[in-house]
Amino acid sequence: MLTWAFRFRLGQYVRTSLWILPVLGLAVGVLLGEIALTVDGVPAGWRYTAMTATGVLTAIVGAMVALLGFVVTIGVLVVQQATGTLSPRYMRLWYRNRLQKLVLATFAGTFSFAFTLLRRVEAETVPDLGVTVAGLAVAVSLVMLLVYLNRFTHDLRPVAIADQVRRTGLNVLATSLKRAGRAVLLQEHAHPPDSVPTQTVPCTGGGAVQGLDVAGLITTAVRCDCVLVVTHRVGDFVPPGAVLLEVHGTPRAPQESRRLAGLVALGAERTIEQDPAFALRILVDIAVRALSAAVNDPTSAVQVLNHIEAFLHAVGRSELHGRHVLGDERGAPRVVVAGRSWEEYLDLGVTEIREYGVGSLQVCRRLRAMLDGLLADVPQERRVAVRGQLALLDAAVEREFPDAVRRTLARTSDRQGIGGASSGGAW
Template identity: 55%
Template sequence: MTVRFWAAGFRAHQSVRQSLWVVPLLGGLLGVVLAGADLWLEGRISLPPEWSYSESTASSVLSSAAAAMVGLIGFVVTIGVLVVQMATGTLSPRFMRLWYRDRLQKFVLATFTATFTFAFALLRQVESDSVPDLGISLVGLAVGIDLILLLLYFDRFVHALRPVAVAAAMAQAGLAIEAEEDDLVADAGAGDHADRRGAVSSRVPAPRSGAIQDIDIAGIVRFAAARDQLVVIPHTIGDFVIAGSVMMEVHGAAAGEADLRRLARMVSLGRERTIDQDPAFALRILVDIAIRALSPAVNDPTTATQVLNYIGALLLGIGASDRAFRGTALDTDGRVRLVLRTRRWAEYLELGVTEIRQYGAFSPQICRRLRAMLEELRAGVLPARREAVQSQLEALDRATDAAFADPFQRALARMSDRQGLGAARLGEDSDARR
């Protein structure tokens, strides 16, 4: 029952976070409730004479407020359409899933809807001998607050959707996920526990096709500990699994059909990846924005250079820590109960560098900024991971040499420059003189 509630709760949580109608609907219901509360208070409190309104004034104010809220809601929806166009044209379509979660956008829509229903509910109560004076004053106050929220929302829309702002948000989100304390408590790959597993006793098929969005790690550990089993998930969070394929393997006592269904519900599958447990998805979005800026149709290497700043920050945060590479979970007795395939440092590095090097090889600005980033990573990551960074530097050397036949241009492109172009001089880098 607990597993079922977790699965249903996670799906409901995801639906609410991604939807644009649930919170505004709640706001509309709140407006009706507040209107009822206001009508209850009207006959029980006395207001100053200057707060009294005539029937015609009350009707005009409430009608204008309701109409204005409908217009403002339409304006916010129009901005949402522009966001879709901008995201698909200059950013990454994957970013839209995160834009749907924007709390300010939902709060603004909920506030507008609440003001509309509040004003409309009071409008029905305006009569020649009965005017909700308190409610009309509150509607005027609500409209003023709504206008301030609209300005804040518009300011956020203008500033937060710049590529560099999106890159900063994605890097911050990826680092936050990587830094979270979770139940993965040991850095061990699948091969480290092969001798403790024994034969596979049961296999859990994927109930449907979809990307792995979330795993109930604590639930799986409790489940396996109660049955003295070891559960192996041969997939990484974000992998797409096909219906009927093996999603989990159970080692130890054989699991019945009911247990297999319970285990399957502990893994949430969706149409696409989410950022909740997957810092690589944040890195994927950053790379998408950078290579889109490097396409011949856009030809904006400066934007790609700015995105590289945050790719470097995210990679350094991952490469300097062991949290993102923990692949096992233990029970309270210290026994391994879950083995989960996790991405290694080289995989994160390849994701963050390979395509940008490929598409930006002919841009001196990209080559110089990419070299500076890799040199910073080589100095900042754990010693065991520096070899992978060195391999990427050597690959950058080969790409640069192949792209620039002129010796001067080649020397220029092989320099290390944190700004892409402008922060390094010829002769400062030993590689530039080769």
């Protein structure tokens, strides 16, 4: 029986794979080609000579191979730009681009369809309908290529990528641990029944925690009448031999460590499925790259800050817990999972940009405008952390700008960085 962790990783592999859908397109093309060879009886105007059909199908086969190579070349360019000027971690999302996979599958399917027909063209047997359909498939392929190029040229800008990452992260945030059907979020002060675990589950191979089977953990805890504590949060890297799960409860606690470990998916790197903070990590990475001496593009960093601000506003209005205590249907604590607090999200979204961008007036002004907006929007109990970040920004500006005039400019709130109205100014 496959473990949940294996199925989780398999699902991720399928979603990020660039070859599975094109291979299916090849198979569908062969199948449709065989069907087209059995269909006869087309209008006289759609009939072809054997020489014409061979020439058309040969041209289609060559064109599809060339287009496949062209799309692969574009993919290589994306990898180069993403790793050089954006963030290598963005590639985890780019691999999921459905349009790109669909384009590759269409090209591969058209190739296999035309090749299937080509091998059956004879002097007395010409697949007239198939040749016509192959021509239509080429037209569809060209339209899809134009759509793909249009999206490629527009969506590869840092601001477009930031918008995509933000929306993906907010979707994950909205469907986090509460999506587990049997999970009941209890009060944060609920504790496991025993202070000392009766059993620990070690991590065998090591890796980053990519996801948790919350429903499976609760079901196991109910069946064994125990409480399971996940010692690492989603996104943490767990070294081999470290404690992965703690079992608190009665002697009926589960003895199969391997089965319990199969409820926690580990992988080579973080993923975004159950980790909304990873989206914020990518946004910060893009902004920091823009602020590096090699790129020196503070305007792109300011544009990314727009999306970081939108993300933090959504997080600031969300119900967050430093620790999630999940219960069964009767309300008894069953699973304890580490979460992230508002302070941790805020530190992640602000700290590195402040450290690397304090020398830019534009970044300082936009960062202050973001913090001022959060200060007015988040609940009262979370404003202390925002004020702390404002104090750190003031101290950084004080160190960076000894000149009073420039220091005053750097302390001015400006939502455009430079050129926009301050928070208290008129438009």
